[in-house]
Amino acid sequence: MSTLNREPENVAAPHVCGDVTQANTATATRDGLHEQWFVACTQRELRRGNPLGVKILGLGVALFRQSNGQVAALIDQCVHRGTRLSAGKLADDCLVCPYHGWRYDGDGRVVHIPTIDGIKPAATPSDYPFRQRSLPVREQDGLIWVFIGDGNADKKPIFRMPFYGQAPWQSYFMVNTFDGDIGMLAQNFMDVPHTVFVHDGIFRSSRGSAMEATVALKAESVEVTYHDEQDKIGMMDWLTNPDHEPLVHTDRFFAPNVTRCDYLWGSRSGFLIVSQITPIDARRSRVYTYIAYRFRLPRWVLRALRPLLHLYTNIVIQQDVRIMRAHRQGLDNAPDFEAHNVRADVVHVGIDRLLAAVRRGETLPEAQRGEKLMRFEI
Template sequence: MSNPGRETDHMAACRPAAAAAAAEEPRDGLHEQWFVACTKSELRPDKPLGVKILGLGIVLFRQRNGDVTALIDQCVHRGTRLSAGKLADDCLVCPYHGWRYDAQGRVVHIPTIDGVQPGPTPADYPFRQRQLSVREQDGLIWVYPGTGDASARQAFRMPFHADQQWQSYFMVNSFDGDIGMLAQNFMDVPHTVFVHDGIFRSSRGSAMEATVALKAESVEVTYHDEHDKIGMMEWLTNPRREPLVHTDRFFAPNVTRCDYLWGSQSGFLIVSQITPIDARRSRVYTYIAYRFALPRWLLRALRPLLHLYTHVVIQQDVRIMRAHRQGLDNAPGFKPHNVRADVVHVGIERLLAAIRQGEALPEAERGEKLMRFEL
């Protein structure tokens, strides 16, 4: 026979665990941002998905009405990973003792209390796990890991995602490196002639100039070399022999966008969304969008070739960032030696430092500089 008094005592005894689960971790300004948790296709309708952002475990699941929920990936009962559980009646069921969580993170059923008897209403349980703000747009699912007002910031929009004249797809890869290391790599032209020699860009022994604009929340680089080429097939990218307009942008804290445009009819874009897993590793959602002056049937036929090409290039970056991370580990306390071609790197570091402090980049540090290097 059930004993209501003992049930209440049991609930009270569990409150410290719930409070501990809700305790806030030390945070900096990076937490108050939207980060990509997964692509739309990665979140199956019948199974929870566990991800990690800034060291915080998060579980995602989709309800029957299509809405997505994000909770801290930890049962408030014994701390078990909820993403190892299952879905039942729009609830997330812990795999250890069957505690059920609704879409707001409230515990709505505890088998060891309720048994086969009707239990209290969900509002009577004192337990809940923290729910995180979620946004689904442009084929991606975003999570806001901070505790501030998520609506005060916008998630980055994928350029041309809904434009029928452009084709696009995502690639997802894990990298060794934090946001700063990866953003610097994706914005770094000098490395391309060594890491991507012969496939993306080759050394030509001539100077390249660019204007680097450091702004309040971005670094924007405009290259002044209309004769520059990237290693894709020119008959595909630039059949009309138009001059290349190349711009790279870093949108603080975690997005890079590289545009290669040939006139008004051809273009190739690479947008990298960097989601920090922890201090050493990141997941990168690379968005490729392209428009070429060829019939659509031919572009569809060439799509597998483009996928293969971009995959090879990205894997070269994955390998060089692994070597970079290993080199930094070989002798802790390393300090970089910057040269004129590293203006972009320095700008990214300054923006990230300001964001971590929850501050705007000082006006005195903003402005434009000319960058010149041999390619």
């Protein structure tokens, strides 16, 4: 048996010392999960001229795009009185606190204080000892990533979105807030047995037969290869599989927070779902769902069908949003709950073990790696 994962407690935001001469970053207990890149938003969500506030593992982050196109990320707290900076505005390429107008450049330095500069010539940034912590930021594959850790961000790779911008593949993002932590959501996204109950008739229907899969537990990932050429997903075979090719289905979890599900029919048709899970706090997560597809139809037909595909995938993901809310409510009803795993839950156990290793700052121990056969009925 294994217990469900719990996310780390909230990270305390920076505070100002009593003499208000400098800003420090106070941190609560951290673990290896904090030393990761997380998606803060899509590029479209960060609009020019407006700051955006997000939370990652309980830590507020203020994002804004500078005139040179670069994105800046600061701890979302003014060092003056602690006000949320993302509630402010942008002026002269700086983030302006909405309370007393203190201005921050992209590096987090306070460069203008109205209550001082209003009675003497404008100061230069070096005149002020005040500074808020800035965070490493990267833009890649339509997403904006932030690193909230204390370690070397350059040593941590950022997950690439498969086939992003590569013809003939087309892609789009969906963004949703789920009730649940990384472990709960990764287990849901990698869970085939639930699909015949939660997504019955729209994604997969029960046929009363056995399905087998090989589960490979590796140093930093879980890979599940399904052995069922008769398996079908969705309601549009005429679109996804007009040549009646066998379905090749592979699911992967990349520690600590990415799932990838591949559905391929021959060499010309495919459908991918990649879920980037960003923990907001111990109870909620923001999920950036990347959908990539290629089908054996002219591009103009696929463009015309795009709204239908968006509607279909949104219906499916909203079903998962609702079931995870019910799952969270059930856990809240019995805080001392302990999961009872069966053979079909080997994927869940693997995800739990990988996340535990991440929190320790390690890869999965050699003794826990290997392959297992999973068998269940759908």
